[in-house]
Amino acid sequence: xxxxxxxxxxxSASVGARVTITCRASQxxxxxxxxxxxxxxxxxKLLIYKASSLDxxxxxxxxxxxxxxxxxxxxxxxxxxxxxxxxxxxxxSYPLTFGGGTKVEIK
Amino acid sequence: xxxxxxxxxGLVQPGGSLRLSCxxxxxxxxxxxxNWVRQAPGKGLEWVSVFSGSGGSTYYADSVKGRxxxxxxxxxxxxxxxxxxxxxxDTAVYFCAKGSSxxxxxxxxxxxxxxxxxx
Numbered sequence: 237x238x239x240x241x242x243x244x245x246x247x248s249a250s251v252g253a254r255v256t257i258t259c260r261a262s263q264x265x266x267x268x269x270x271x272x273x274x275x276x277x278x279x280x281k282l283l284i285y286k287a288s289s290l291d292x293x294x295x296x297x298x299x300x301x302x303x304x305x306x307x308x309x310x311x312x313x314x315x316x317x318x319x320x321x322x323x324x325x326x327x328x329s330y331p332l333t334f335g336g337g338t339k340v341e342i343k
Numbered sequence: 344x345x346x347x348x349x350x351x352x353g354l355v356q357p358g359g360s361l362r363l364s365c366x367x368x369x370x371x372x373x374x375x376x377x378n379w380v381r382q383a384p385g386k387g388l389e390w391v392s393v394f395s396g397s398g399g400s401t402y403y404a405d406s407v408k409g410r411x412x413x414x415x416x417x418x419x420x421x422x423x424x425x426x427x428x429x430x431x432x433d434t435a436v437y438f439c440a441k442g443s444s445x446x447x448x449x450x451x452x453x454x455x456x457x458x459x460x461x462x
């Protein structure tokens with residue numbers, strides 16, 4: 237199985253800050269990586285697919301990069317609506333696997 | 344508009360069974376991969392199973408293999424998960440999520456249904 241490791245697990249930042257979350261795969265997954273945002277009590281929402289493609293309606297302050305085993309999610313200017321937990325997920329092979337999550341908190 | 348509505352969750356004793364349903368609308372159900380993903384209280388996301396689109400292949404996480412069965416009824420546009428031999432560690436919110444092809448991101452998610460396994 238492909239293991240996905242996210243860091244940091246928690247991140248404290250202020251509104252307007254630039255935020256970067258890292259995701260590492262235990263083996264190459266090419267660009268078959270997605271990022272999701274989840275708010276408490278809600279279902280996850282797809283933000284980015286194929287490592288760097290923004291899903292429809294997702295603000296342009298979100299961006300993704302990377303390929304192979306190293307990936308990043310960047311929020312260029314953190315907004316109040318962005319405080320949430322973020323997960324990476326590989327879809328290169330089954331079983332699909334998620335990173336452990338990064339909780340973005342208000343500083 | 345894509346809609347996924349889960350139902351069937353509840354309280355069940357260890358060793359018991361439960362069947363979850365996910366009613367889908369707004370897309371061609373038979374052509375899309377459909378997944379179950381769960382989230383234990385306060386924990387992260389864990390993929391559970393997929394029923395692929397046109398091919399009808401199924402895959403399971405090792406943690407549920409042999410105990411859970413995923414199936415669908417195309418006439419009802421509904422995805423199911425039959426869960427047998429339930430354990431305390433199966434306690435979670437179960438989400439259904441729509442892919443496209445067998446290997447795709449999870450484009451849409453339902454609101455989830457809570458399964459609690461406890462005596």
